[in-house]
Amino acid sequence: MSAESAGVLDRFVSAERRELWQRSWKRFTSRPMSVIGLGIIIAIILLAVFAPVVAPYPEHAGKFTDFSNTLQPPSLDHPLGTDHVGRDVLSRILFGYRLSLMLVGVVLGFGVPVGVLLGLVAGYYGGWTETIIMRATDTALALPPLVMALAITSALEPTLTNAMIAIAALWWTWHARLVQSIVASERGEEYVQAAKLAGASTPHILFREILPNTLSPILVKVTLDAGFVILIGAGLSFIGVGVQPPQPGLGTMVSQGTSYLPDSWWVSVFAGLAIFVLVMGFNMLGDGLRDLFDVEVNR
Amino acid sequence: MKYWQYLVRRLAGILVSLIGLSIIIFTTSRVLPGNPARMALGALASEEQVQALAAEMGLNKPIPLQYLDYMRGLLVGDLGTSLETKRAVSTDIVYYLPATLELITVSMFLTVVIGIPLGVVAAQNKDGLTDNATRLVAFFSVSVPGFFIAIMFQLLFGYLLEWLPITGRLGSEFGSGVSRFTGFLLVDTLLSGNLAAHVDAWAHIILPALALSLAGIGQVMRITRSSMIDVKDQDYVEAERGFGLPSWLVTYKYTLKNAFIPTLTILGLLYASLLGNAFLIELVYSWPGLASYGVTAVLNNDFNAVVGVTMTIGVAFVSINFLVDVLLGRVDPRIRLAMEEAT
Numbered sequence: 144m145s146a147e148s149a150g151v152l153d154r155f156v157s158a159e160r161r162e163l164w165q166r167s168w169k170r171f172t173s174r175p176m177s178v179i180g181l182g183i184i185i186a187i188i189l190l191a192v193f194a195p196v197v198a199p200y201p202e203h204a205g206k207f208t209d210f211s212n213t214l215q216p217p218s219l220d221h222p223l224g225t226d227h228v229g230r231d232v233l234s235r236i237l238f239g240y241r242l243s244l245m246l247v248g249v250v251l252g253f254g255v256p257v258g259v260l261l262g263l264v265a266g267y268y269g270g271w272t273e274t275i276i277m278r279a280t281d282t283a284l285a286l287p288p289l290v291m292a293l294a295i296t297s298a299l300e301p302t303l304t305n306a307m308i309a310i311a312a313l314w315w316t317w318h319a320r321l322v323q324s325i326v327a328s329e330r331g332e333e334y335v336q337a338a339k340l341a342g343a344s345t346p347h348i349l350f351r352e353i354l355p356n357t358l359s360p361i362l363v364k365v366t367l368d369a370g371f372v373i374l375i376g377a378g379l380s381f382i383g384v385g386v387q388p389p390q391p392g393l394g395t396m397v398s399q400g401t402s403y404l405p406d407s408w409w410v411s412v413f414a415g416l417a418i419f420v421l422v423m424g425f426n427m428l429g430d431g432l433r434d435l436f437d438v439e440v441n442r
Numbered sequence: 443m444k445y446w447q448y449l450v451r452r453l454a455g456i457l458v459s460l461i462g463l464s465i466i467i468f469t470t471s472r473v474l475p476g477n478p479a480r481m482a483l484g485a486l487a488s489e490e491q492v493q494a495l496a497a498e499m500g501l502n503k504p505i506p507l508q509y510l511d512y513m514r515g516l517l518v519g520d521l522g523t524s525l526e527t528k529r530a531v532s533t534d535i536v537y538y539l540p541a542t543l544e545l546i547t548v549s550m551f552l553t554v555v556i557g558i559p560l561g562v563v564a565a566q567n568k569d570g571l572t573d574n575a576t577r578l579v580a581f582f583s584v585s586v587p588g589f590f591i592a593i594m595f596q597l598l599f600g601y602l603l604e605w606l607p608i609t610g611r612l613g614s615e616f617g618s619g620v621s622r623f624t625g626f627l628l629v630d631t632l633l634s635g636n637l638a639a640h641v642d643a644w645a646h647i648i649l650p651a652l653a654l655s656l657a658g659i660g661q662v663m664r665i666t667r668s669s670m671i672d673v674k675d676q677d678y679v680e681a682e683r684g685f686g687l688p689s690w691l692v693t694y695k696y697t698l699k700n701a702f703i704p705t706l707t708i709l710g711l712l713y714a715s716l717l718g719n720a721f722l723i724e725l726v727y728s729w730p731g732l733a734s735y736g737v738t739a740v741l742n743n744d745f746n747a748v749v750g751v752t753m754t755i756g757v758a759f760v761s762i763n764f765l766v767d768v769l770l771g772r773v774d775p776r777i778r779l780a781m782e783e784a785t
Contacts, residue, residue, distance in 0.1 A: 377589075382741075397589065404593070
């Protein structure tokens, strides 16, 4: 960072605020679990982004067959072995991470803003607006998330895109509920009354006064959600309504590998472990953030 | 608001959300790609036959009318016919549901007998070695995909150690020796007086039930631990200790009893959420339950079966959550007060 941009930053970020950040960072790093979690996530994101460069056999990510090399156990050439059509399992896992992270990005990228907006509106206005929005969220809660996503997917062609749509259509509801409950308790607070009396517009009160108070629980929830979304996506792919072969979905790979158990265990086992490590990373980070911000967020 | 008024309001809310659910699921199932009548009859049927069946199934009517027909049937327990099994969906559900309930109930039992003691031990040794070990186990259990751990159990206990069978509910040699009374094999084998089959049914259920209970064990353990720690510092517990009561008595009689309330909440939620996780576990173990039936229905676009299974699970899911609320209100007056104050 150049001296000039640091100067610009100084003008926006006060010294107290920077000290607060530094203290938070220190508290965050004092818990090894959260740091390990953050490390896992960053490492996997980098591996996924640079998969075409770092994967030993990038061409194996798609429709590739080498029938002279099928179901080879782990070796120096193929550290995690090969699958039933001779593709390198490690390369497919790295590309599989791209699909998992994309799923998280799309689901939360759509679900969180929509949920937060509807939650703000419901919590602030109350009355009929609130009733309608909250009844809609209740409906989404009438089924376990996996079953709901499965039922929606069943009406569509089984593809990754449709699995994303199904999960995203579901996910906004949790954020709407979380934000609504916070806003409902904040709207009577003095600072909101003061802003109202000072003639602030409703959008100003919603976004500049109330929203900042909901950010830390949302951040914690998003981190914990990420792991959960990955598990649901992997579950749908495992059932066969998510990522379709030859695309390298992690859940799809576990499912395909089961046909070759117990002798060729490496396909299912390594693909399953890959899901586990990523989800574990998000959960460790989320747990650390929850302690840091000292907020209660339930799944 | 009175407690009972609160409950009535909750019930009304549940009814509304179930109706909402039925509309969503019904509509999505009716906009399926492909013609269900064609699928039911197969590729060899003539166009006239397909048209005739479509008319008979009411598929030519607008979707809102189809929905009303469906709801009218639902009131008398008619969920339509499955395209796959050609039987009434309600018959199929009654047939497959006990297997799932049996699996979930055994899982729940394992969750309680493993999760709660581990939580108590962790609380007793707060920040000690055992506590940190259970924390790691908890992290592991909520992060690992259930279907993956199910496969690992099959590899370890089935293929490698050859201790337990890896698929199905009962060995084929017992097929004729057990009559169906309740659909719960652990009960039916006893009623048939077939002890060997009873033991075999346990051997079959133990792996899927354990795989299904793992995520819950982690959560129950953590919540028991934290509520034990909360209660331990309360004045009345201090007082009992001051009276010189032995610490095991304080732990089990006074602390655990009050610490149990948050655990009970989680248990109720878990029991309901197992309904969802069972989908994956049943698939791995070829467990012939409702989830297996539902997955087959989804994969074959068997729309009546999809709606039927989804609605059954929805009703079970919200009823269990409601019952937990009622139960909590009964055991803890503080919770009842909070409910009365709400809205």
